[in-house]
Structure formats: C-alpha cells, structure tokens
Amino acid sequence: MSQQLLIDNIQRYVQLDPNEQELLLSYFKPKKIKKKHFLFQEGEVHKNGCFVLSGCLRCYSIDKNGFEHVLQFGPAGWWVGDMHSALNGTPGILNADAIYDSEMLIIARADQEKVYNELPKVERYFRIISERSLAAFQQRMIGNLSNTALERYDSFCALYPSLIEILPQKQIASYIGVTPEFLSKMLSSPRPK
Amino acid sequence: MSQQLLIDNIQRYVQLDPNEQELLLSYFKPKKIKKKHFLFQEGEVHKNGCFVLSGCLRCYSIDKNGFEHVLQFGPAGWWVGDMHSALNGTPGILNADAIYDSEMLIIARADQEKVYNELPKVERYFRIISERSLAAFQQRMIGNLSNTALERYDSFCALYPSLIEILPQKQIASYIGVTPEFLSKMLSSPRPK
DNA sequence: CGTCTATTTGAATGTACTCAAAAGCGGTGG
DNA sequence: CCACCGCTTTTGAGTACATTCAAATAGACG
Numbered sequence: 001m002s003q004q005l006l007i008d009n010i011q012r013y014v015q016l017d018p019n020e021q022e023l024l025l026s027y028f029k030p031k032k033i034k035k036k037h038f039l040f041q042e043g044e045v046h047k048n049g050c051f052v053l054s055g056c057l058r059c060y061s062i063d064k065n066g067f068e069h070v071l072q073f074g075p076a077g078w079w080v081g082d083m084h085s086a087l088n089g090t091p092g093i094l095n096a097d098a099i100y101d102s103e104m105l106i107i108a109r110a111d112q113e114k115v116y117n118e119l120p121k122v123e124r125y126f127r128i129i130s131e132r133s134l135a136a137f138q139q140r141m142i143g144n145l146s147n148t149a150l151e152r153y154d155s156f157c158a159l160y161p162s163l164i165e166i167l168p169q170k171q172i173a174s175y176i177g178v179t180p181e182f183l184s185k186m187l188s189s190p191r192p193k
Numbered sequence: 194m195s196q197q198l199l200i201d202n203i204q205r206y207v208q209l210d211p212n213e214q215e216l217l218l219s220y221f222k223p224k225k226i227k228k229k230h231f232l233f234q235e236g237e238v239h240k241n242g243c244f245v246l247s248g249c250l251r252c253y254s255i256d257k258n259g260f261e262h263v264l265q266f267g268p269a270g271w272w273v274g275d276m277h278s279a280l281n282g283t284p285g286i287l288n289a290d291a292i293y294d295s296e297m298l299i300i301a302r303a304d305q306e307k308v309y310n311e312l313p314k315v316e317r318y319f320r321i322i323s324e325r326s327l328a329a330f331q332q333r334m335i336g337n338l339s340n341t342a343l344e345r346y347d348s349f350c351a352l353y354p355s356l357i358e359i360l361p362q363k364q365i366a367s368y369i370g371v372t373p374e375f376l377s378k379m380l381s382s383p384r385p386k
Numbered sequence: 387c388g389t390c391t392a393t394t395t396g397a398a399t400g401t402a403c404t405c406a407a408a409a410g411c412g413g414t415g416g
Numbered sequence: 417c418c419a420c421c422g423c424t425t426t427t428g429a430g431t432a433c434a435t436t437c438a439a440a441t442a443g444a445c446g
Contacts, residue, residue: 061335061338061339063338063339063340064339067339069335069338069339071331071334071335083324083327083328083331084328084331084332087324087325087328093335116317120313120316123313123316123317123320124309124316124320126320126324127316127317127319127320127323130320130323130324130327131276131280131319131323132280133327134276134323134326134327134330135276135277135280137327137330137331137334138264138276138277138330139277140334141264141330141333141334141337142254142262142264142286142287144334144337144338144370145254145256145262145337145370146254146256146257146260146262147256148401148402149401149402168423168424168425169424169425170423170424170425177337177338178402178403179402179403179404180424180425180426181402181403181404181405181425181426181427182401182402182403183425184424184425184426184427185402185426185427186402188426188427341433342433342434361391361392361393362392362393363391363392363393371434371435372434372435372436373392373393373394374393374394374395374434374435374436374437375433375434375435376393377392377393377394377395378394378395378434379434381394381395
C-alpha cells in the first residue's frame with residue numbers, strides 16, 4: 001500500500017510536514033480493480049479524483065460508430081478522472097477501465113474542495129498539475145493538427161517510452177488516432193527516407 | 194480602459210474586496226497591439242500571462258511545411274499564453290498575433306507567483322480556469338479523434354457562435370484541422386441529411 | 387481604384403479507412 | 417501439458433475523405 005507514491009508526487013511541487021501528509025491521506029480511499037473492469041463509465045456523473053498507485057488505467061470515449069478513442073493512459077503516478085463531468089456536474093462521455101490489475105487512491109470532489117481550504121499548498125499542487133496537464137494537451141493537439149500518423153507514433157514513443165513496452169498496439173493506435181490495421185501497416189512497411 | 198473585465202472574470206469564481214482588486218491590478222500592464230502584429234513568436238521564451246480586454250488574438254504553431262495550426266483564439270475575456278514555454282522556461286513553438294486591433298493586460302510569470310502568495314484566492318482562480326481549460330481541450334481532443342471535418346465545424350459553431358461571425362473562414366479551417374479549400378467545399382456542398 | 391488576401395471551384399492525388407480473412411498469441415480449463 | 421478459445425495483429429483489395437496544385441473570383445482596405 002504505497003500511498004507514499006502520492007505524497008512523493010505532491011512533494012515534487014509543495015512540501016508537506018508529517019501531520020499535513022496524514023491529514024491529506026485521510027481523505028483518500030484505496031481501491032483496486034481488475035483488468036477490464038471499470039473505474040467509471042459514460043453517462044455517469046463522475047466527480048472523484050483518482051491517483052493511480054500501480055497497474056495502468058485507460059480513459060477513453062466511444063464514438064457513434066462504436067469506435068474507442070483513448071484520451072489518456074493512467075500508469076502509476078498519474079491522475080485519472082472525467083474533468084468535464086466533475087466540473088459541470090453533468091453525465092460524462094468518458095469511460096475508464098483497467099488495462100492491467102490496478103490499485104489507486106480515490107478522493108471525492110467535495111473532499112478535494114475541503115482539502116484546498118485546510119491545506120492551501122495542496123491547492124497549489126493541483127493548480128500546478130492542471131497547468132502541466134493543460135500544456136501537455138496543447139502540445140498533443142498541435143501534434144495532431146501538424147503531423148502525419150507515423151510522426152504521431154514516433155512522438156508517442158519519444159514521450160512515453162515506458163508505455164510502448166506494456167501497451168497493446170491497438171491502444172496506441174487509438175491514442176494517436178488511427179485504426180489498428182493502419183498502425184500495423186505503418187510499422188511493417190519500410191520507413192520512407 | 195476596462196480592467197473591470199478582468200476583475201469581473203475573476204469574481205465569477207472568487208470574491209475580491211476593493212483593496213485586493215487594486216493590489217492585483219497593480220501587477221498588470223496594459224498593452225495594445227494592432228492587427229497582424231505579434232504578442233509573441235516561436236523561439237522566444239514567453240512567460241507572460243495575457244488577458245484580452247478587446248479585439249481578438251490568435252495562438253498558433255507553424256509546421257515544417259509552413260502551414261499554420263490554430264491552437265486557440267483569444268477574444269475579449271480570454272487568457273492567451275504559451276503554457277509550455279512558461280512552465281519549462283524553454284523556447285516556445287507557438288506564435289500569437291492579433292486578428293483585430295486588440296487591448297490586453299500583461300502579467301509577468303514571476304509577478305503571478307507573487308500574487309499567489311499575497312492573494313491565495315487568485316491562485317484558486319487560476320486553478321479553476323486551468324481545470325476548465327484542460328476540460329475544454331480534452332473535449333476538443335475527443336472531437337478531433339471521433340468526428341469528421343463537417344462535425345468538427347458544427348461543434349465549433351455550437352461552442353463559439355460569436356467567433357463564427359468575426360473570424361475569417363480560413364482561421365476556422367485551421368482550428369478544426371482542415372485546409373481552407375476543403376472547408377469551402379464542405380460548406381458549399383449540400384449537406385448529407 | 388488598385389493591391390493584397392480570402393474564398394471558390396476543379397482535377398488529380400494521397401493518406402488513411404473499411405471490410406474480410408488469415409495468422410499469431412495468451413490465458414484457461416480439461 | 418496441451419488444446420482450445422478469444423483477442424490482437426497482420427495482410428490484401430477496394431474505397432473515401434481530405435489534400436495538393438492551379439486558376440478564377442470575390443472582398444477588404446488603404
């Protein structure tokens with residue numbers, strides 16, 4: 001039960017003394033889900049924050065033709081949630097399930113707000129990771145607008161080398177926005193230039 | 194000189210008394226730029242935050258073939274910046290210029306950090322708008338992965354009706370990720386059902 | 387009014403998708 | 417321990433959405 005991973009993650013940006021750490025952790029509930037089981041599904045109002053301790057989650061939407069599109073992966077040390085649903089209190093369009101058996105820490109949105117008041121440093125932490133996540137999505141958006149499928153694949157490999165080794169190719173295809181068939185063809189054909 | 198727009202924007206999320214408002218505003222410098230002039234350019238380290246008071250900015254990247262890709266528009270009431278450059282202190286890949294003559298308020302990143310300590314409520318405001326901006330980019334990403342060009346255009350119209358009326362079609366094409374020629378053809382051909 | 391930029395239109399092309407089927411791989415149970 | 421089942425990956429042929437390049441037209445602005 002390595003809650004320490006969460007504390008370490010937070011302390012990359014703000015320092016918490018032992019009492020503060022304990023208070024913070026008191027708001028989180030551990031949770032385990034097995035491979036292929038859901039953390040949340042579309043149609044639900046999902047207001048919890050989820051910090052992944054082990055395993056790997058996958059957050060994705062399903063389009064009107066039934067195709068899945070991966071918004072983000074959640075390996076250990078990452079946050080996963082449905083920000084749009086949480087902020088607006090409306091049913092979400094995202095699903096999150098486990099690619100491998102996974103452990104996580106869950107905090108209710110309401111408790112998160114409480115923590116902000118009790119430990120302003122934690123609000124700072126969330127401000128910072130929101131900004132970083134925003135910057136990352138902006139970079140990804142630019143990549144999607146600018147690059148070919150092969151370039152997007154290479155960017156993904158460069159950015160998340162550890163994920164390449166553990167993820168089914170199909171999931172990477174879904175993340176970079178191509179069909180699994182096409183990614184397979186891209187990788188097997190000789191590289192131009 | 195309607196600094197009030199900034200105050201109103203902040204007060205949608207946190208309340209500031211007159212002294213706090215004054216202190217906050219003291220960190221901002223007004224700036225005006227004329228149509229087609231730059232707020233910042235790729236290659237620069239750009240750490241300023243920029244709140245648009247009037248006019249409209251455009252934040253975009255230029256790919257290796259010389260094509261522009263719009264990351265976001267900045268009409269009155271919006272923030273514009275290069276988050277990735279600001280966070281990492283590295284030269285950015287984004288350009289920002291004015292689509293129309295524009296007025297804005299500028300705050301240096303260092304001053305922003307100071308404000309966070311002096312007025313924690315303002316840090317909360319930035320935490321909230323970062324989250325909302327993140328949620329918006331996530332929705333846009335899903336849309337880009339899931340939808341056809343025509344559907345992306347319709348989503349844009351639904352989400353930013355006021356921008357449709359003032360933006361050149363070419364810029365909207367660049368935002369939704371198609372060539373201006375193709376957008377023109379899409380709009381002139383009869384809609385499939 | 388003239389120039390510059392944006393938009394439209396057309397024909398040829400290309401990147402990525404669809405559908406189908408075969409081959410590979412991993413887990414599970416008998 | 418092996419056989420089977422389900423899921424992923426591969427391969428192929430035909431197709432579609434969107435691009436490229438080119439040229440004509442329309443609009444905006446000084």
